[in-house]
Amino acid sequence: MKILVPIKRVVDYNVKVRVKSDNTDVDLSNLKMSINPFCEIAVEEAVRLKEAGVASEVIAVSIGEKACQEQIRTALALGADRGIQIETDAQPQPLAIAKMLAKVVDAEQPQIVLMGKQTIDGDNNQTGQMLAALTNMPQGTFASEVKVDGDKVEVTREVDGGLVTVALNLPAVITTDLRLNEPRYASLPNIMKAKRKPIAVQTPEELGVEISNSLDVLKVEEPAARSAGVMVESVDELIEKLRTTAKVI
Amino acid sequence: MTILVIAEHNNDALKTDTHKVVAAAAAIGGDIDVLVAGANCGAVAEQAAKLTGVSKVLVADNACYEHQLAENLGLLVADLGKGYSHILAAASTTGKNFLPRSAALLDVAQISDIIRVDSADTFARPFYAGNAIATVKSNDSIKVITVRTSAFDSVEETGSASVESIDNAQDAGISSYVRSELTVSERPELGSARVIISGGRGMQNGDNFKMLEEVADKLGAGVGASRAAVDAGFVPNDMQVGQTGKIVAPELYVAVGISGAIQHLAGMKDSKVIVAINKDPEAPIFQVADFGLEADLFEAIPELNSKL
Ligand SMILES: Cc1cc2nc3c(=O)[nH]c(=O)nc-3n(C[C@H](O)[C@H](O)[C@H](O)COP(=O)(O)OP(=O)(O)OC[C@H]3O[C@@H](n4cnc5c(N)ncnc54)[C@H](O)[C@@H]3O)c2cc1C
Ligand SMILES: Nc1ncnc2c1ncn2[C@@H]1O[C@H](COP(=O)(O)O)[C@@H](O)[C@H]1O
Numbered sequence: 001m002k003i004l005v006p007i008k009r010v011v012d013y014n015v016k017v018r019v020k021s022d023n024t025d026v027d028l029s030n031l032k033m034s035i036n037p038f039c040e041i042a043v044e045e046a047v048r049l050k051e052a053g054v055a056s057e058v059i060a061v062s063i064g065e066k067a068c069q070e071q072i073r074t075a076l077a078l079g080a081d082r083g084i085q086i087e088t089d090a091q092p093q094p095l096a097i098a099k100m101l102a103k104v105v106d107a108e109q110p111q112i113v114l115m116g117k118q119t120i121d122g123d124n125n126q127t128g129q130m131l132a133a134l135t136n137m138p139q140g141t142f143a144s145e146v147k148v149d150g151d152k153v154e155v156t157r158e159v160d161g162g163l164v165t166v167a168l169n170l171p172a173v174i175t176t177d178l179r180l181n182e183p184r185y186a187s188l189p190n191i192m193k194a195k196r197k198p199i200a201v202q203t204p205e206e207l208g209v210e211i212s213n214s215l216d217v218l219k220v221e222e223p224a225a226r227s228a229g230v231m232v233e234s235v236d237e238l239i240e241k242l243r244t245t246a247k248v249i
Numbered sequence: 250m251t252i253l254v255i256a257e258h259n260n261d262a263l264k265t266d267t268h269k270v271v272a273a274a275a276a277i278g279g280d281i282d283v284l285v286a287g288a289n290c291g292a293v294a295e296q297a298a299k300l301t302g303v304s305k306v307l308v309a310d311n312a313c314y315e316h317q318l319a320e321n322l323g324l325l326v327a328d329l330g331k332g333y334s335h336i337l338a339a340a341s342t343t344g345k346n347f348l349p350r351s352a353a354l355l356d357v358a359q360i361s362d363i364i365r366v367d368s369a370d371t372f373a374r375p376f377y378a379g380n381a382i383a384t385v386k387s388n389d390s391i392k393v394i395t396v397r398t399s400a401f402d403s404v405e406e407t408g409s410a411s412v413e414s415i416d417n418a419q420d421a422g423i424s425s426y427v428r429s430e431l432t433v434s435e436r437p438e439l440g441s442a443r444v445i446i447s448g449g450r451g452m453q454n455g456d457n458f459k460m461l462e463e464v465a466d467k468l469g470a471g472v473g474a475s476r477a478a479v480d481a482g483f484v485p486n487d488m489q490v491g492q493t494g495k496i497v498a499p500e501l502y503v504a505v506g507i508s509g510a511i512q513h514l515a516g517m518k519d520s521k522v523i524v525a526i527n528k529d530p531e532a533p534i535f536q537v538a539d540f541g542l543e544a545d546l547f548e549a550i551p552e553l554n555s556k557l
Pocket of ligand 2 (some may be wrong): 005006007008009036038039061062063064094097114115116117118119122123124125126127128
């Protein structure tokens with residue numbers, strides 16, 4: 001079976017972004033960019049399914065500017081077999097991304113689409129669910145365990161109250177949570193090998209998807225800053241402050 | 250303009266998340282209907298009918314909605330939602346699961362995690378782990394929205410809405426519920442707790458969380474954790490506070506043995522009062538703390554417990 005893994009290039013999770021002074025957007029110039037951590041977990045899970053003999057091919061797909069080929073290369077170095085880049089500078093929103101991914105699903109016919117539950121830039125947490133709806137696939141979101149069993153997959157999901165397990169007919173969309181696995185480091189030979197793996201480049205026009213974003217960003221601001229606090233010297237002083245200054249206990 | 254709010258419940262009781270989503274709906278303005286989809290969920294519908302500002306409660310009582318499976322609920326909400334100007338759900342793991350499905354079926358965007366309503370089409374939402382707030386305007390005919398419940402106050406229960414059954418249940422037939430392991434706790438849920446005390450990697454193991462639980466019981470607090478504490482297996486996943494865990498804004502948040510990574514701060518920095526207890530004076534958590542105590546938690550927490 002084929003597994004399709006959609007991945008996104010995002011600012012590295014260790015970087016704290018700043019808002020541009022004209023309040024139009026955040027300033028990403030010269031910041032370190034990486035594969036979205038949840039997407040990296042998705043790649044790892046797909047590669048493990050291949051190593052376990054469940055999957056036969058892992059395809060990484062990314063939609064974005066030319067530079068997102070770097071993140072496709074990362075996925076290839078982690079063990080994906082080939083890549084697809086859908087090249088656009090238009091910064092499509094989740095619905096448009098899902099529509100393009102649906103076309104790729106149409107063409108590739110994967111049995112599982114493994115993707116991140118959320119991008120750490122947009123924090124949308126939508127694309128997997130939208131793709132599942134558009135392709136009429138079931139979905140296992142926020143997965144912490146994935147077990148393929150014949151023509152079904154059992155997914156254990158991290159939910160607000162604990163864990164819930166669902167059984168999904170294949171093909172299905174699965175979105176990853178943090179505890180699904182710990183991604184490996186790419187070895188140097190694998191990084192070298194990844195350079196020779198193919199990346200096919202397509203355009204939204206070729207897929208027949210028109211990118212129309214229906215949300216306009218009017219402004220981007222820094223969140224309200226917290227006023228500076230104080231250090232207390234002892235537990236007694238802490239209790240005193242909480243009782244009489246803050247009046248919260 | 251009529252707004253559809255999807256109730257959050259467990260078939261027996263309405264969750265206070267719904268009270269907060271109705272508050273967001275009221276800020277948008279217009280009539281408010283609430284959908285209760287579940288199985289044997291009549292009691293929930295009665296509770297929803299009391300929410301202030303709600304004019305009508307729609308009940309879809311069918312076995313296929315018992316476990317809030319996204320495939321089934323997504324279809325129902327997309328179908329019903331066609332007649333509404335806005336569809337709102339809590340940004341809980343339930344709302345995040347089914348609502349984007351409904352949005353895609355309606356061919357409209359979803360606006361995730363709103364924290365403010367500016368007008369019927371303009372909303373504020375955090376992104377980049379809360380390091381930036383975007384004001385977004387929707388040009389869609391139906392606005393599909395998840396609400397960050399920590400940013401809204403619950404509506405009262407002074408209403409008496411009509412309750413109506415709807416009967417267009419569709420089981421998509423592509424997914425099924427297998428089992429759940431839900432955490433049972435006597436303590437308040439993180440989403441509604443007035444006080445939260447959270448532990449991080451500094452707690453060293455799960456047993457040591459008992460120290461925090463004792464303090465929590467004295468303060469009527471909920472107990473949370475950092476991702477590091479959850480990953481290390483000290484405590485279950487549903488205790489994780491942060492960008493990708495629970496977003497909380499209690500009156501008092503006490504962070505114990507937590508360094509204050511941006512992903513953790515994203516989940517708690519809107520708390521009214523923040524206390525940090527950490528032995529490292531350079532820990533970034535002190536930059537957001539109202540009261541910082543540089544101390545070894547294994548001394549400070551027992552002392553705090555004995556003096557409360
Ligand atoms: C995609 C992604 C999403 C993430 N989402 C989240 C999230 O939702 N929530 C979250 O919390 N994290 C999240 N993280 C992880 C985050 O980056 C940090 O790794 C994590 O928050 C660190 O947890 P910690 O503060 O408990 O551990 P550490 O950073 O290891 O800090 C432990 C602290 O304990 C202190 N300490 C140790 N011993 C003692 C003692 N005896 N007394 C007092 N203090 C002591 C130390 O000084 C230190 O400051 C995410 C990361 C990624 C990549
Ligand atoms: N530009 C993109 N290209 C490929 N996959 C994407 C893209 N944007 C989002 N995704 C996928 O959708 C997931 C959820 O993203 P989001 O809904 O934006 O939070 C990500 O983890 C990716 O797997």
